Amino acid sequence: MSTEYDFQGWLGFDPDAVHGNMSWGSFEPKKWEEHDVDIQITHCGICGSDAHTLGSGWGDTIYPCCVGHEIVGKAVRVGKGVRNISVGDRVGVGAQARGCLQDDCAECSAGRPNYCINGSVYTYNSLYPGNVGRSFGGYADYNRTDSRFVVKIPDGILSEDAAPMLCGGVTVYQPLRDNGCGPGKVVGVVGVGGLGHFAVLFAKALGADKVVGISRSASKKDDVLALGADEYIATNDDKDWATKNLKSIDIIICTVSSPEMPLTDYLGLLRYGGNFIQVGNPDRSELPNINAITLIMGGFKIGGSAIGSPQDIEEMLQLAVEKNIRPWVETRPLKEANQAIQDLEAGKARYRYVLVNEKHYRG
Known part of the structure; x- marks a missing residue:
């Protein structure tokens, strides 16, 4: 040419x-x-x-x-x-x-x-x-x-499906894989938008026992369950959500970042040995203050994750083909x-x- x-x-x-x-x-x-x-x-x-x-x-x-x-x-x-x-x-x-x-x-x-x-x-x-x-x-x-x-x-995936995986998909795939997503694990996804919907899809594809969508309102509940999530928490609609779901999740992928988000309550959802992974990065890269007692007594880890390597992308695309993942x-x-x-x-x-x-x- x-x-x-x-x-x-x-x-x-x-x-x-x-x-x-x-x-x-x-x-x-x-x-x-x-x-x-x-x-x-x-x-x-x-x-x-x-x-x-x-x-x-x-x-x-x-x-x-x-x-x-x-x-x-x-x-x-x-x-x-x-x-x-x-x-x-x-x-x-x-x-x-x-x-x-x-x-x-x-x-x-x-x-x-x-x-x-x-x-x-x-x-x-x-x-x-x-x-x-x-x-x-x-x-x-x-x-x-x-x-x-x-x-x-790879063959077996449409171009329009592959494109958003190259950043949005791998941004959540890598931390799910690296933090042990698979059988026996419960995964929470905070913020079910572009990144979050991929987190639900890949958590299920990696074999998580349960996936929980977490958002402010119930407006996305039907969508999130249709994506494959097993449960949905609407934090604005249930004032007792944090207490009801205390220490019930092993891995949280957080796709939002706001100084006003209820971070201490999110951390309270983690079981001992769990991981809270931040992937959302808006204009103001600020998180709320972390309660020291929650951190000390929780026995969990807080981390972050950024995009993925070309090898991560290739691995993710192959999984998408094998599991017929359709964003x-x-x-x-x-x-x-x-x-x-x-x-x-x-x-x-x-x-x-x-x-x-x-x-x-x-x-």
């Missing part, structure tokens, strides 16, 4: 972009290197991180910025140094485009490049080392990424990206939006 194609996409030029004010235009991808892959994009999930970045919620964004880090498409150019991808392969890219990958990096050498602090490049809004350019995301026609962070999408997605044409990001911010997604590039995908 000819490599004479333009890199164009939806660009945010200032924080107002998050309000549906992105503009379509051209951008200059990173300088081509022989370990790179160019992807003709067919699908791109919309993640909450996109909104946070467009609005400079996590710090000053490098504008213009093209967001989108749940990318699926076809490899159309493959560097001479690439061993894992061939032209024509259906491939995907998650939230990370590169780590330092040095032998003396404790994280990269241990297969955890998603925790690398020496040279991580994210799929958008990052500068590559060596003055080779910037990273631009998947609300676009094409993407260029280091092949070591490009994964093959709840709504596809939107790429041309509607501005409206879709506004709808995401308004909480209308049930439970993930996926943009479809109709130039490259006919269904």
Whole structure:
């Protein structure tokens, strides 16, 4: 296939972009290197991180910025140094485009490049080392990424289902796996939105005995039970919820983060030896104060987890195929990206939006 194609996409030029004010235009991808892959994009999930970045919620964004880090498409150019991808392969890219990958990096050498602090490049809004350019995301026609962070999408999974797994799915899959989700365990999911609905799906796929959805109101109860959860707690509707469910859960995946959330009560749900894992990271990365007695007497652990490595993504996708995991997605044409990001911010997604590039995908 000819490599004479333009890199164009939806660009945010200032924080107002998050309000549906992105503009379509051209951008200059990173300088081509022989370990790179160019992807003709067919699908791109919309993640909450996109909104946070467009609005400079996590710090000053490098504008213009093209967001989108749940990318699926076809490899159309493959560097001479690439061993894992061939032209024509259906491939995907998650939230990370590169780590330092040095032998003396404790994280990269241990297969955890998603925790690398020496040279991580994210799929958008990052500068590559060596003055080779910037990273631009998947609300676009094409993407260029280091092949070591490009994964093959296995047969048996639809592109629109695979896309949101590349960030949203692996963000909860990894901590569930690493904290022992499986037979004999009870898993609680705090906040059943885009991330939380994946946590319910993967907790069940990993064999948890029971999955409990936890949210403020009962409005999502039917959805959460339909996803496979066994029980549902509506914290605003039952003033005794914390007492009734005391020490009943082994693993809590928390997808929300608010200074006002009832963290002490959530921690009280954990059994001795349990784990509370924080994955939600909104604009204000603040949690409520933790009651010292609750912490000391609980015998549990509090931790956090960030995205996943390419190997984690491959493992998760294989599980999704084996267990026929089908996320709840709504596809939107790429041309509607501005409206879709506004709808995401308004909480209308049930439970993930996926943009479809109709130039490259006919269904």
